[in-house]
Amino acid sequence: MTHRRWFTPWLLAGPAILWLAVFNLWPAVNTVILSFTNAKPLGGGQFTGLENYGRLLDDDQLADALLNSIVFMLVCLPLLTVLPLLLALLVQRRIPGITFFRTAFYTPVIASAVVVALIWGWVLDDRGLVNGLLQQSGLTDSPVSFLTDRWLLLFSAIALTVWKGLGYYMVIYLSALANVPHELHEAAAVDGAGPVRRFWHITLPGVRPTMVLISALISVSSLRVFSELYVLSNGQGGPGGRDMSVVMLIQMYSRGFNGHLGYASALSLLLFVITLGPMLFLMRLNRKAA
Amino acid sequence: MTTVREPATTRPANAARGFNTPSPTQTAGRYLLLVLVLLLVIGPFLWQLSTSLKGATEDVYTRTPNFLPDQPTLGNYGTVADTIPVWTYALNSLIVAAVCITGNVVGCTLAGYALARLRFRGAKLVLGLFLATLVLPGEVTIVSQYVLVRGLGLADSLAGVALPGAIAMLNVLLMRTAFAAVPVELDQAALVDGANVWQRLWHIGLPNVRGMLSVIVIFTFIGAWDDFLWPLIVLTDPQKYTLTVGLQYLNGTFSANPRLIAAGTMIAFLPIVVVFGICQRFFFKGVEEGAVKG
Incomplete structure (x- = not known):
């Protein structure tokens, strides 16, 4: 389209380009620069070469955090690729009241992770709902320490992540299911294929690209987990700080007197490197779809 | 649950309802599942809402969960x-x-x-x-x-x-x-x-x-x-x-x-x-x- 003055497009795109440069590109560059310094939250910082990177290799808490991320991903991947698909199949048919159910199933997605974690923190408390029910039914004699045990805390955070993510991936699957040609189902039904066979031979191949997409999304979000673990462990990262995630470490080092922005930046770059694989894979998928 | 095979005479009516129309039993089953999932998804929110309405004198730690506050109060919102x-x-x-x-x-x-x-x-x-x-x-x-x-x-x-x-x-x-x-x-x-x-x-x-x-x-x-x-x-x-x-x-x-x-x-x-x-x-x-x- 034509425009009379050469600077009109720059005027329109100006604010966004300013934000692109100042709040996105510069911080990306500066993360690399900071990672070679010993900058502190209260200012200052000298060039310290590869010191921060050496520290990465020798950080037990980071090793724990990476292990936590791997466990997080390994549990979330199967659960969050399969359960939301089943949920989408359940709410796919337009029966009376279905909009209400769809909206209700989406509610945990729009709630803040802080709100959700506080709710689950109370449900899983030593004297909370789940422990009350467990003891009432005689399954356990003493409360299960969901929030104070190193592994139980991690699995509690995983459980609430799965619970919060169901609706999100359900919607993506719903959209994919809407794109599976209805005629295929009809033709198969005419040929005598039951619901189970139609699921395996028509639905599943139809949503396979979406499954791949969702797996990549889950991989990235498992590496970025923060609020759930932070709030469930009350900012402490569990017993001995062993339930930290990489992002929790970044946050920890960016604050307070013991903070170390240089090391936090090195951690940020590590996070970038480990998310890059699934991220690039996602970008390729999106380009193919577009 | 038993499924009743529809007699052949209802076939046209069934066809008029469209392809793959579920039986009433199937529909009931679907609603049952929907309600179960709903309880799982909405339950924790309702539990939190209920806790927020319980007065200072009501025990919130009871082993038998009390979903309805005895005397609902908005007092906690003020506190x-x-x-x-x-x-x-x-x-x-x-x-x-x-x-x-x-x-x-x-x-x-x-x-x-x-x-x-x-x-x-x-x-x-x-x-x-x-x-x-x-x-x-x-x-x-x-x-x-x-x-x-x-x-x-x-x-x-x-x-x-x-x-x-x-x-x-x-x-x-x-x-x-x-x-x-x-x-x-x-x-x-x-x-x-x-x-x-x-x-x-x-x-x-x-x-x-x-x-x-x-x-x-x-x-x-x-x-x-x-x-x-x-x-x-x-x-x-x-x-x-x-x-x-x-x-x-x-x-x-x-x-x-x-x-x-x-x-x-x-x-x-x-x-x-x-x-x-x-x-x-x-x-x-x-x-x-x-x-x-x-």
């Missing part, structure tokens, strides 16, 4: 406001959300239109840079964003919380896609009639991208209202906290009274539910048409 300035926190969250919504609506509309409809030198490079930022998870640059905001003198201020997200790169790209989908003939016709860029944007572009704009407004509100990590890093003065940071402060600092925390979470949660409840028809309409792609 939580005495413990932390919860209404100030809500207002702070609202201010941040309002700044982000305004910035995104204006900034992304203008840039999206320029990138979709105007030809200019460097457009490809700019678009490529916008796209490139998408591989950067926000957490990766959060430390240097903090350094930047501190350098601008905005550490520990709401402006510092709101500013970086006031124009989101993803929204620029979404608006560009929306404008690109408007038939180019409309623009050309307006051009023949002598309309300038602003008139074309206002009278032809905008009315055709309302759907995308409302999606951006909803998700910007939710994103700003729910955000935790960034305000947690920027803010240090408890008077300036946003709701999410304030809630964690309440949870972590004061010997926890579950009733107060429950009241606080409800104050943070209910506005989101109301906003989404009003706007959900925009959202699921798109899903139904297969328009939302991961």
